[in-house]
Amino acid sequence: MITPTKGISPDRCLLAIGAQILLQLDEPRSVSxxxxxxxxxxxxxxxxxxxxxxxxxxxxxxxYSMGAVALDQDVLVARSTDAALLER
Structure with missing residues (x-):
């Protein structure tokens, strides 16, 4: 379900949909x-x-569980992470 399987095509897995959602969050937006x-x-x-x-x-x-988005005052915000900070 999160990744593609025999029953879930690559364009419907949750990671792919999540990536497509992130593309829409070039600026903060409501869920709708x-x-x-x-x-x-x-x-x-x-x-x-x-x-x-x-x-x-x-x-x-x-x-949200991966820390890629946050809900700030009822608005979705894409969170950027710095890979260098994660390595420390």
Missing amino acids: QAWSRLKTWRADHAHTSPVSFGWFVLALDVL
């Missing part, structure tokens, strides 16, 4: 704005596999 932009982005890039709102929320959960 991020959802709307993700649907538009997927249609523009010929991703025909359906992604439900529940699947979108699961991908957000994965991103």
Whole structure:
């Protein structure tokens, strides 16, 4: 589910959806704005596999658990991490 499996195609796994969500967070956005932009982005890039709102929320959960996004005053914010800081 998080990564591709026999039953989950690569464009529907939670990591891929999460990466697509991060592309939409070039600036802080509400959850509904991020959802709307993700649907538009997927249609523009010929991703025909359906992604439900529940699947979108699961991908957000994965991103949050990895520290890639934060919710700040009801707005999603992409968090940048410096690889050099993680090595210490």
